[in-house]
Amino acid sequence: MKYIFLILLVFVSAIHLYHSWIDDSAKRKFTKPFLLPLIIAYYALCTENFSWLLVIALAASWLGDVLLIPKGNGWFTAGGISFMITHFLFIAVYAMRVDFSKVKWILVIPAVILYYGISAIIIKSLKPSTPKMMLIPMYVYLLANSTMNVFSLMQLISLRSAGAIVAFIGAILFFISDCTLFLVRYHKNKDLIFKKHFTVMITYIIGEFLIAQGMLMSGV
16 A cells, blocks of 8 residues: 555656646646645655654645645745644654763754755845745744754764655755755746746656655664
């Protein structure tokens, strides 16, 4: 049964990404709500140590997907809040598995500077073309995603397992997706991003799946 949901995920993702590539907004919006439920179903059928925190994190991502479908800064903000909850829950999932005595801060501190620095650069580039009231919440959101990535890195340093590597790659892709989304939505030169929503969604879908798959490989 788990392979059925995996095949369905690949199929629906392919349809969604195709319509993202050709920029068919209506069909892209139709397939988007099915992506995370398929990842959740796949995870639930594969795991032997069911994590409600991980499932709620994925469910919060699904809610964020749905809230981002309508147009408007209000909907965008609501979706961002839902995704921020996702990041905090992912942080909690990672933190429970981190042995902080094994964490090498010589690696973590530069990672913090790198992620927070990239977030600041993204927001600075958006300042001329973004409503002022959106800038601080967007920066706080990217900091939350950055922190999630840092905790994923600490999990990797602590566990040194294949699953932790896969989850960390997923976290990086999620960060790339969010940065790209902000640029696509608000940057004055929207052609800066190749294929726009396709780039946002391919990194997002693979990122979310790899986080779930990485945790499965780690016994979660």
